[in-house]
Amino acid sequence: MEMTRRIYLDNSATTPVAPEVVEAMLPYFSKVYGNASSLHGFGQAAHKALDESREAIAETLDADPSEIIFTAGATEADNLAIKGLAFSNPDKRHIITSKIEHDAVLSTCKWLETQGREVTYLDVDGNGRVDPEQVAEEIREDTLLVSVMAGNNEIGTIEPIEKIGEICREHGVVFHTDAVQAYAKIPLPLDVIDMLSVSAHKISGPKGVGFLYVRKGIKLIPVLHGGGHERGLRSGTENIPGIVGMATAVKLSFSEMDEVTPRLRGYRQRLIESITALPGTRLNGDRTDSLPHVSNFSFAGIEGESLVMRLDEKGIATSTGSACSSPNLEPSHVLVAIGVPLTMAHGSLRISTGRQTTDDDIDAIIAALPPVVGKLRAISPFKVGE
Ligand SMILES: Cc1ncc(COP(=O)(O)O)c(C=O)c1O
Structure with missing residues (x-):
């Protein structure tokens, strides 16, 4: 045609991946190709890139670099946040989310229901907004987690996550937000967010890479077991070109x-x-x-x-x-x-x-x-x- x-x-x-992102990634395919866990110079160079990327991303969230867990995208980050927290807290059975979440959150919650968890799916108003008061009403003794997205991927509505996060804080409930569409586009209420999912390919970075921010003190059980990468939370040899690309995309998106x-x-x-x-x-x-x-x-x-x-x-x-x-x-x-x-x-x-x-x-x-x-x-x- x-x-x-x-x-x-x-x-x-x-x-589309920004040209400066592609350029930043290229050396990590065939020049700086070491495994970040290797002791030799190739490995050290890869590890340096991993550390620098983690620091650059942590800075955008006023976070400590150790609070950033690299994943293969936001679907995995959402799974790690929700399942990881649920697995590490078998006694707290109840999760609250909204009816308009991305399937990465909704399907994870639906699956957890088959594993004996109880999930409340909050209604939204005609514009797609969750009512924070309803979050407060639904919180119970055994509520472990509230997961409400920062901004909706289909209709764009921004959720009142600052208020929702404050309510969670008051009740001692963990607050997760899927910030895939909002991160690097609008300011986020970082003080009240305990876990936050991001995907590189929505912000001019490569596909198949993302991260989960996990506030210090929150215990997760890993979804992927193996060599103990990412503080044991996400095993698997780190995707250095992808991570460098994501960090470059993050810096670019925030700068503009x-x-x-x-x-x-x-x-x-x-x-x-x-x-x-x-x-x-x-x-x-x-x-x-x-x-x-x-x-x-x-x-x-x-x-x-x-x-x-x-x-x-x-x-x-x-x-x-x-x-x-x-x-x-x-x-x-x-x-x-x-x-x-x-x-x-x-x-x-x-x-x-x-x-x-x-x-x-x-x-x-x-x-x-x-x-x-x-x-x-x-x-x-x-x-x-x-
Ligand atoms: C709100 C939201 N969450 C999660 C995802 C999944 O991200 P990924 O493609 O990195 O798995 C998307 C992408 O469509 C999204 O828009």
């Missing part, structure tokens, strides 16, 4: 946050104004209290998948935002939780911007959408307004 310019607006799914975050907020505002002006559309998620890069819309009478495919034909990459990986095409659990009517939930489109997004990219999708929506509605058996 002939395509002129490709526009990538699916940065919540993954981001003051420029990128307001710019992406501006794009989001423009998208909301022009897309909600089209008939039969709605914004899913909070209009203002949102991550800067994620916006999610529903279009009556249209399948989200058709919209994504038609935009792709025009060279614009977006997503349905509904993890429609299941063959029965169930609507997104996030859109269902915020009360989007089923007909609208099937017609959702997530547009997620990144540091490389330009004004021209936003102009292009704003121009492309009305005719695509018009065409799809013309062939739709559903009539808008019915």
Whole structure:
């Protein structure tokens, strides 16, 4: 298929690796390739890179380097946080989370239910926000952990994690947040967070690498057993190129946050104004209290998948935002939780911007959408307004 310019607006799914990140990683494939556990110079050089990366990342969280555990991404970090804490506290059976978490948290919690744990899945309001008061009401004697994400990957809503973290602190409950979409984009209330998951590939770093911040004093049982790497919490030879790449991406993202975050907020505002002006559309998620890069819309009478495919034909990459990986095409659990009517939930489109997004990219999708929506509605058996 002939395509002129490709526009990538699916940065919540993954981001392009920044050129400076690739450059920082390259020597660690075939020049500084030692195993960080080896005693010789090759090993020492790898170990130095590991230490420096850990220090750079810890600094962004006002943390001690020993509180950073490298993992193979955020799915693993979420698993380590939740299962690791549950395994080390067999007597405290109860966990609280929300209905709009990423599957890395939800499926882990659901699995723990099969192992005799009890999980409360909190409702959210129409914008996708957890009510901190409800967290306080659900905490019991045997509550071990509250896990609520910092910002939602499908609709962008920012959760009141400062308040939730304070409530956990008052009750002596551990507070974990999946900060995959929020880290390096918005400030985080570090004082009240006990564990925090991050993934490199959402912030211009490589795929398959992430970390879990674990506050000193919190005891976890490892999910992976082996040679005792990462203070025994995550065995396996360290992915030095990936970790160096992640640390470079972290430094880059923090250094340009003051420029990128307001710019992406501006794009989001423009998208909301022009897309909600089209008939039969709605914004899913909070209009203002949102991550800067994620916006999610529903279009009556249209399948989200058709919209994504038609935009792709025009060279614009977006997503349905509904993890429609299941063959029965169930609507997104996030859109269902915020009360989007089923007909609208099937017609959702997530547009997620990144540091490389330009004004021209936003102009292009704003121009492309009305005719695509018009065409799809013309062939739709559903009539808008019915
Ligand atoms: C909120 C959230 N948590 C966890 C993950 C999983 O991260 P990873 O791809 O590093 O396993 C993602 C990625 O889609 C995410 O958006």
